[in-house]
Amino acid sequence: MAGNRAVVYNKPGSVEIRDTDFPDLILRDGPGVNPLNVGRKCEHGVILKVVTTNICGSDQHMVRGRTTAPSGLILGHEITGEVIEVGRDVEFIQKGDLVSVPFNIACGRCRNCKERHTNVCLNVNPDRPGSAYGYVDMGGWVGGQSEYVMVPYADFQLLKFPDKAQAMEKILDLTMLSDxxxxxxxxxxxxxxxxxxxxxxxxxxxxxxxxxxxxxxxxxxxxxxxxxxxxxxxxxxxxxxxxxxxxxxxxxxxxxxxxxxxxxxxxxxxxxxxxxxxxxxxxxxxxxxxxxxxxxxxxxxxxxxxxxxxxxxxxxxxxxxxxxxxxxxxxxxxxxxxxxxxxGQTPVMKYHRDLMMSILSGRAQIAKAVNATKISLEEAPNAYQEFDRGVSRKFVIDPHGLVK
CATH class of the missing domain: 3.40.50.720 (NAD(P)-binding Rossmann-like Domain)
Incomplete structure (x- = not known):
């Protein structure tokens, strides 16, 4: 099985690139994983080859030491990727699909999800409603500033881009749909x-x-x-x-x-x-x-x-x-x-399809507005330092060199 590399919170002011486990369709024990979530089976999920993953100001709060995030936490909740493996219970998402991942993790089954409050799903975080990838006190779902990541509840959550070639032409805009x-x-x-x-x-x-x-x-x-x-x-x-x-x-x-x-x-x-x-x-x-x-x-x-x-x-x-x-x-x-x-957290799924269409039509120019700047996975630690100094860029990590 292939390996994996990821951006990991080390200590206040420090992140580093580490070798880590290739994801599978189960939430295993690790830094920040809620004990009640350990061993959670995710046959409703998929494995993504990460195409782009962004550095967020919310990540920066943790890296500055302004939260109770544990050392070793794999960061990253803004994820766009290609599906390379699907779980047994996934019906509609297929291998090869290029998808945007809402940063809120949502089951699609609870009362809040059914009422479109996917930002406060009741079933994904044992501590309180609401969850996210790679974030402190959010259940321990592994972050996506990495080469590969597991995403649960794929049929419900994932936004599939209708045309992969068109999407890759606008990927610096479309990567902003995750958050x-x-x-x-x-x-x-x-x-x-x-x-x-x-x-x-x-x-x-x-x-x-x-x-x-x-x-x-x-x-x-x-x-x-x-x-x-x-x-x-x-x-x-x-x-x-x-x-x-x-x-x-x-x-x-x-x-x-x-x-x-x-x-x-x-x-x-x-x-x-x-x-x-x-x-x-x-x-x-x-x-x-x-x-x-x-x-x-x-x-x-x-x-x-x-x-x-x-x-x-x-x-x-x-x-x-x-x-x-x-x-x-x-x-x-x-x-x-x-x-x-x-x-509160934004219910991403309430908006992301409409915003995708505004990007694909050329109406929205979000990458230009936020000064999207592509970097490699190895450049992420330096980008965190630049972001902390207040540089006006939105850093987009391209872990496999797929973005033109």
Whole structure:
């Protein structure tokens, strides 16, 4: 049987490439695997030869040591691949299919899955609803920043591309369907973006850029992106967004007023999450900053989409409350303004087929928006370091050299 290589979390600030076991259709014991999941048979699953797998900001939280992720965890939840083996119970997915894998692992059988809440499947994580590949406290499903990976519940979860040759021509766009594009789009939909909306996007990392592009696809009149990183703001400006440099201009409302003539927007999207920093030159970490600022600048009756990650365990937090996910949020302000908040993992399957069609038709240009940058598996450790320094790129790992 062939071997396998993967990107493995070693210790805070360090990932490395290791030889690992070739996957089979069973969840075996290993770093981060929930004991109740060990030995779980997956004849409903497939083995994929990974074509592309992306580095995500959520991975970076773990690599920085800001979660309880164990050493040895194989990373990666953004996976696109070719089916090379199918389980006994797989009926519709076939060998040779090129597929996108939603980062949420979902059984398709539980109440939540049947109600399209695949982000909180009840059957895949013994600890709590919801799961993902290669992620802390998500059941222990092995990550896909590797040469090969096992994917359970294949018939239900996998999005098959209709034409393999066409898909490979657009693979740097289609690889974003596993997470980043649906996540940004979900943020925009949750915030109520519609034709003519004015939108504020907090954060110009890859998810923020995806949310901004999604808002444009939904017909927003003006999309304003705020960040502390000038390079990332330049990337947002490159596809038509207005920008606010919050390192140079601490007062967000004033900057929005200079752009729109009013200090408020119709809706806002938090694409930063729990490692948020305050505004201004002397900023420090302040995990509730983004949530409080988007409440301030969103009009009464507006909605807030919150795809940014918030956790219940952060050993590197700035205070004891934040270490357990308790933040000093101005909830009274949101209540007074009758805001709607939408949080949690994105239910990828709710959006990925429509977004695939927008890519294949040429309508969506997500790879360009997020500055997709292809790298080899061996280059992944250096890419993690570059990403941590704030480079404005979405790194796409090509473990077999299949991408033109």
């Amino acid at each position: 980043i594009f649906p996540t940004g789009y979900h943020g925009a939909v949750s915030a109520g973006v519609r034709p003519g909306s004015t939108v504020y996007v907090a954060g110009a990392g890859p998810v923020g850029l995806a949310a901004a592009h999604s808002a444009q696809l939904l017909g927003a009149a003006v999309v304003i992106v705020g960040d502390l990183n000038a390079e990332r703001l330049a990337q947002a400006k490159s596809f038509g967004c207005e920008t606010v440099n919050l390192r140079e201009h601490a007062n967000l409302a004033e900057q929005i007023e200079q752009i729109l003539g009013t200090p408020e927007v119709d809706c806002a999207i938090d694409c930063v999450g729990f490692e948020a920093h305050g505004h201004g030159k002397a900023h420090g970490e302040a995990p509730a900053t983004v949530l409080n600022s988007i409440m301030e600048v969103t009009r009464a009756g507006g909605s807030l989409g919150i795809p940014g990650l918030y956790v219940t365990g952060d050993p590197g937090a700035v205070d004891e409350d934040s270490k357990i996910g308790t933040l000093k949020i101005r909830f009274g302000l949101g209540w007074a303004k009758s805001h709607t908040f939408v949080t």
